[in-house]
Amino acid sequence: MVATPLQSTLTWEKLPDDFVLPNDPVDNINQPALAAALTESLQLAQRLPETAFTATNYGICATLNQKFVIKAPDWVYVPEITVPRSDVVRSYTPHLQGAIPTLVLEFLSDTEGGEYSSKASYPPGKFFFYEQIVQVPNYSIFDPDAGRLELYRFDDQKRYTLQTPNADGRFWIPEMHLFLGVWQGMREGRDGYWLRWWDQSENLLLWGGELVEQERQRAEQESRRAEQESQRAEQERQRAERLMAQLRAAGLEPES
Template sequence: MSPTVSQPVITWEKLPPDYPLPDDPVDNLNQPLLATALTESLELAGCIQPEMLVGTNFGICATMDGKLVIKAPDWFFVRSALPTNPPQQTRRSYTPNLEGEIPAIVIEFLSETEGGEYSIKSKYPPGKWFFYEKILQVPIYVIFEPNAGWLEVYQLDPSRGYQLQQPDENGRYWIENIGLFLGVWRGTKTNRMGYWLRWWDEAGKLLLWGTERLQKEQQLREKMAQKLRDLGVNPYEIE
């Protein structure tokens, strides 16, 4: 006779104002760069609305059998979150179902320090995988190894848990809840040469970073100036 496995009781309670949040430093200097780059291109493309919440190394809370659980994903995206009260108050943490929707996607960047991204430990404190899959039930869980550039995208199946997804012919993954493709790109940004996670729209157009937009605008200005010169017009004399 197999033993009965009791399911944890999950509740959603607001973090007390005086609760001491851990202030652990990130274990890899690349992680803030990777996370900021993901958010930057979304912002510039107008994909982040006021009701949305994007967090980096920011605590997501749940209460498991009366004990508070806090996990800080390297990056996450919530489609609809309630505003803070008062509105100007700094958000210290986020409790889904109480303060808004479950995150549509959670991303973890692997580093040399084992962070338990694959941990299915169910006892308190639970592993990250268990927390995202069983407690939060995040629809999309992404694990990215920036040094080698490999990417794993898992989609939640209600009956089978996280299922590894296969990329399309371009090596990208369609993220339904954001309406964009996610994939790996190699290049340089902020003096870091290597692999990055990037967004592409439905037509396959890359969402640009700020520096890339400036470069593109400069190239367009130079082309226009050259056309004027070919017509015998000095572009600097045009008011």
């Protein structure tokens, strides 16, 4: 059970410009690529509105008992901001600068209990922060090595409930009208597990390279179709010429 801090005061304040943000490095080289892949397919499918944004290793802020609490998820989707983008370059404060993030993703790390930490005392753990402080509707933990994906949804009891994937192993994110799931294959020289989006009709949202390949195959099919049509036309012309030659040999003059 998630603990609740006693006599806590939660406010939403802008991070001072001179506040020194944590500069922790990412766990490994794969994490930025995994995050970029998620954003790329949303952009190409026009599923990223102008007022929305995604970010990687980026500060989400709250103020608990007059102390700033900042978590930098591996990937986050914010559906709408209500301030100029220049105001959220360094960090983002929900309620004050826009909507609560729809989805926060953490890639499983070597830090023991980090993504699952329900520590309520300052500084609170990640799980507690997303669930009890920000109340993000969807919190997901992904193990890139094992290809294991977990999704927790904020329920009516104001707690995270572990969700059961569909028959294809995917999770429906109703706020985004998309499925989130695991895909195995090659991208940017990495052959492994990736997180991908599928629409309501189970169509995969493609990456740029896949769209280029899809267009190349379509062009090749069109070229083959045009070549086949040309061959058929030539065969028809040759057949007509043979027929006219046969009629002339029989003493008949074909009509023009």
